[in-house]
Ligand SMILES: Nc1ncnc2c1ncn2[C@@H]1O[C@H](COP(=O)(O)OP(=O)(O)OP(=O)(O)O)[C@@H](O)[C@H]1O
């Protein structure tokens with residue numbers, strides 16, 4: 001059993017300012033947190049089934065994060081204001097997200113990459129920016145799936161459950177993300193295929 005405020009597996013530890021904002025005070029272990037968060041994420045996914053408006057803007061990202069995590073965190077839907085071991089400086093989040101959304105619109109319009117590569121590049125850049133204090137991995141995987149869906153492609157198979165838990169699969173996924181940071185997307189492409 002691991003404590004929710006320790007990061008031992010490439011998840012981002014919560015900082016002191018973020019801790020009091022846990023709405024469910026009884027939660028102490030990562031397993032309890034994951035399980036409780038999964039409820040909100042499931043409800044968000046049900047909402048997504050009927051959501052037809054544009055998904056490629058920061059407003060939608062914040063709305064989706066709020067839907068996913070509002071039952072657990074007071075800062076759901078709000079951007080990070082603290083530094084993390086992953087992610088860019090907090091004050092750059094808004095402008096970098098804007099660049100990313102401009103890029104992805106351009107890639108789609110000009111067919112710069114194949115649809116799955118567009119979705120994966122978006123996924124990687126979004127976890128790299130790390131807009132929120134927590135939930136970045138999960139929201140970025142959902143966003144990649146949404147992009148695939150909007151491009152009329154099959155959603156990815158992330159092996160979701162075991163990606164959240166500490167596992168070999170997660171280790172491979174994080175290693176593939178690390179490689180993507182140097183511009184080599186081959187392992188990440190292999191990972192979802
Ligand atoms: N070295 C890295 N480079 C890029 N991205 C990384 C790296 N390490 C972790 N990540 C990403 O950050 C995520 C963890 O961030 P965070 O804890 O905010 O998200 P999460 O949704 O709570 O995590 P998860 O669902 O993966 O447990 C990982 O799932 C992965 O997508």
Ligand SMILES: [Mg+2]
Nearest residue numbers: 011012134135
């Ligand atoms: Mg996390």
